[in-house]
Amino acid sequence: MQTGNKSVDQLIAKYGILSTPGVNEFQRRVRLTGGDERANNLPFCMYQKVAYAPLSQFFSVHHFYLPSHKGKLASFLFDEKGNLIEQVYYQRVARWVKVCRKLEQLVKRSKQDIQLAA
Template identity: 90%
Template sequence: MQTGIKSVDTLITKYGILVSPGADEFQRRVRLTGGDERANNLPFCMYQKVAHAPLSKCFNVHHFYLPSHKGKLASFLFDEKGNLIEQVYYQRVARWVKVCRKLEQLVTRAKQDVQLAA
């Protein structure tokens, strides 16, 4: 899938999209439970969802970064079923927002592919 930004396309080709917890230069995926203290580092809207959830509830947080700009690109919060709960786009320029939306599609599709394979 072409995002429209060559540097992001190169990062996707190089690292792929994580479907399990892990990290690299381009992305980080973390599994959290309700009330987890690591939620303090999340955007406020995501923090509220995780911090006030029961301990039995699990979440996946997927962050994307731009290594060349040393900044955040987007963050996505999913529930244990893979449903998107919250998303935050750190870039406000229209072409970068389109890239974030395409990343959201890729993360959602990657999660669905793993469920189908299981």
Template identity: 75%
Template sequence: MQTGIKAVDQLISKHGIMADLGADTFQRRTRLTGGDERANALPFCMYQKVAHAPLSKQFTVHHFYMPSNKGKLASFLFDEKGQLIEQVYYQKVARWVQVCRKLQQLVQMPTSDIHMAA
């Protein structure tokens, strides 16, 4: 998929989109449970969902970064069924917002369709 930004396309080609928990320079995928203290580092809208959820509820957070300038691109919060609950795009320029939307499409694809990171 072409995002329109060559650097992001190269990162996707190099790292793929994570389907399992883990981290690299481009992305980080983490599992949280309701009330998890690690939610303090999330954007406020995501923090509220996780902090006020029952302990039995599980969430997955997927963050994307630009390693060249250590900037955040986007964060996505999913419930245990894989449904998107919240998304935050850190970029305000329209071109970068489009990139974030394409990343969201990639993250929401069924696991079998995702190019796995090596």
């Protein structure tokens, strides 16, 4: 048990946590540069950070979805060093917020594992 929610734990077991850009049913990870037009689809707080950043700055956006509910779960914006800049939890129920916090920890941990390996 990683998140405390059986359906999310099953999705993690099936797909894992993406550490490089990619897409699957549960998550999507995208690499953006400062001023990237794809930032238009991000939540406003993330859009501002990416749209007004210099072109030389890189970002990583990690989105999580609930395929069974056909809805968004959470989005995380990281800078090129792997530091969390912004987070958005789309679910407002307390138990889902806890799941989102656990996902945040898992994403940070996978990011740290990659940096240590390099």
